[in-house]
Amino acid sequence: MNAIETTDLTRYYGVLCAVNHLTLSVNNEIFALLGPNGSGKTTTVLMLTTLLTPTEGSASVCGHDVMREGEMVRKSLSYVPQDMAVDIKLTGRENVRFFADLYGVPHAADRVDEALAVMELSDRADDLIRTYSGGMRRRLELAQALVHEPSVLFLDEPTIGLDVAARKRIWEHIRALRKKGMTIFVTTHYMDEADQFCDRVGIISRGQIAALGTPAELKARLMKDVITAKVEGMFALPDVDGIAFVGRNDDEVSFTVENGREALPLLADALKKSGCIVRSMSLREPTLDDVFLQAVGRQEEPHGFEFDKFRIMLRRRK
Amino acid sequence: MSGIVTYMKRDFLKWGRGKVAVISALVMPAAWLIFVGLALPVQFTGNYLDFITPGILVMTMLSAGLSGGALLMFDKILGFLNKFLALPTPRSSILVSKILFITGRGLIQTTIILVIALLIGATLLSPLQYGLTYFILFLFGVLISTFATTIALYLEDHDSYAAFNTMISMPLFFTSSALMPYSVMPAWLATIAHFNPLSYAIDAVRDVTVGGFPAVPIIVLLVLTGGLLAICTHVFRKVTV
Structure with missing residues (x-):
């Protein structure tokens, strides 16, 4: 039980x-x-x-x-x-x-x-x-x-x-x-x-x-390293072998890779080629934040429900 | 049962530690008793203090009940209610204890007012008469605290409740038989006073003080209290499902 x-x-x-x-x-x-x-x-x-x-x-x-x-x-x-x-x-x-x-x-x-x-x-x-x-x-x-x-x-x-x-x-x-x-x-x-x-x-x-x-x-579902890049302008998913897209949070895009040190220059080139400006890049181990980003993407608070019903709900349940 | 006692103990402890609130609640009825009861020149009775004392006792209970109505609402707003509802203690004891606490607190306040009335010259009654007086005040206390708790739970907002409280307490008092008998009221006021639940409590206590047994007002109060308790239980269930 x-x-x-x-x-x-x-x-x-x-x-x-x-x-x-x-x-x-x-x-x-x-x-x-x-x-x-x-x-x-x-x-x-x-x-x-x-x-x-x-x-x-x-x-x-x-x-x-x-x-x-x-x-x-x-x-x-x-x-x-x-x-x-x-x-x-x-x-x-x-x-x-x-x-x-x-x-x-x-x-x-x-x-x-x-x-x-x-x-x-x-x-x-x-x-x-x-x-x-x-x-x-x-x-x-x-x-x-x-x-x-x-x-x-x-x-x-x-x-x-x-x-x-x-x-x-x-x-x-x-x-x-x-x-x-x-x-x-x-x-x-x-x-x-x-x-x-x-x-x-x-x-x-x-x-x-x-x-x-x-x-x-x-965290193990992601690869060993996570690369986060700050980008500006048009962003298109770069198609590079061994680099998987995790998610995007405003101007930050995250990728997961097996070997971060080698992937960094490849990714920078690919991003530049796709037409956006790369402001900074960082390499680190995956955290639950990355898992979260991959699992649910960017989250917004729920909206589009009827206010009156929300009021009734609040009345029922504080 | 033990849950009710425990919840009441909490409220009494909290009340006893707020000294300003304990004293300030007594100032208004005491002022009415002294400045109006002793000073107002009236023709219809030789002892106005004896006439007005039942009215002031009921008024004390009224303001105790109305101010107590906010207690359960605050428990809800501040998150206490959710903690209590997750306990194995029967949920009804939360409501019952609150009504009993508000009524009990009102009875303590009315006792002090009664002592002040006696000190400034009201007539001493027999123990049986006091017993009956307390029974009527208790009944009225349950009635008014149930009413106040229901309204507060329904409004669910302290500002609205405070506004409601201010709005009804004075009109209720002035349109009752607290200050003068029906015979000297203007006809329109007498009509309103006959429908005012406060009048039933005041008339009942007044009847007791002159040696009568007010069966009809007591029955009316019992019926009103029963009905309100049913409504209050329903509202409480709705906000706690």
Whole structure:
């Protein structure tokens, strides 16, 4: 039994298809759903956490169906939404105790101490949250989520708005939880973080999975080197053996090649011949950004849907 | 059940730590009681303070309820509601606890106003009369906090809700039987006052203070509260599916 299983999971907001026949299974790993704003990440998480009813398809968490066994699903998961919601007039301990009581955790006081200790908040536990930094507030939310020892943890953009050090710390905590056997489902639009810290990533675009695998596997689908060129003027795809086009982002075009050093001059010549001016070229190893560019191309935020329906959707689901 | 208590505990803790809000909510009804109740020269009764006290108690409950309506909306806007909805705790306890908290907070405020009224010369009643008064105030509190919560959930925007709150609180108060009996009102005002739900609560409390048992107003309040609770549950389900 996989911790998270979805089959043809679909959600429409009026005419806008936010998630389109998503089939996925996640088990005992850190899984990142990667994608730009508006690609359907949050909608997927809302359906998996029983906060939104799927239009079509099915999903289960720890073997419990999200539509029919909502309460069992909610018992086995914890969800930390994107917007940091902690009561600033309460202390750290009170905030965590509140969740422990709602979950009905036995020996609540001890569990609260433990969760605070895991998140390294013990020495500040009795201070009001208004004195906490952004990173501490995020860790406090994790402590709230951990207090009932869930099997599956959903984190929606866990590092958004945090500085580099705080981000790293959050990810170290997430890795530690994973080692204890928890399944962690993260959404993010930071490719570098997914690359560095996640076991497996799914790139989602327009509600569909465009690429799925470990970061290493995905990068290996490209050749060994990536060449990025800044070009001006007419751009035509150069036809050179051993050079594959990855994608274009404004005036930057990317290619992937087996041997970058040798391909550089060939590519420069070919681009010049096709009629454009090459301003600069760089050679580097592939990153998830390149995988993303190849998988989905340049992404735009969804548009062309009816505003009234969007309003109704917002009303239903904040 | 334990969920309701836990949610209420959170709200009471937060409320108790905002000292300005606790005190400022009492200033207006206290001012009405002292500056109008003691000072207004009226002919229809010898003890205007005793007449106006039920009106001020209900008014305290009204403003407590209306200001509390924004609480659930804020929980929604700030993302707390999503966290609560993902908990195994029954979802209805979120709504029930909020209504009970707003009503409970209103009852604490009305108690303070009642003490002030007694200190400045209102007549002391029997325990049974106070019990009945509290029952009516509780019923009215549930009615008004359900109403306010529903409107706020529906409007889903703090500015609109604040405007709505300002728009209805004063007219509701002035068109009720809080300040004068129906007999001295102009006919048009008396007609409006008879339809105002505030009047039912005020008349009921006033009836209790002179030793009666206001069966009809209590039944009307019960029916209104029941109907509003049904509507509120429906709106809450709609925003949380």
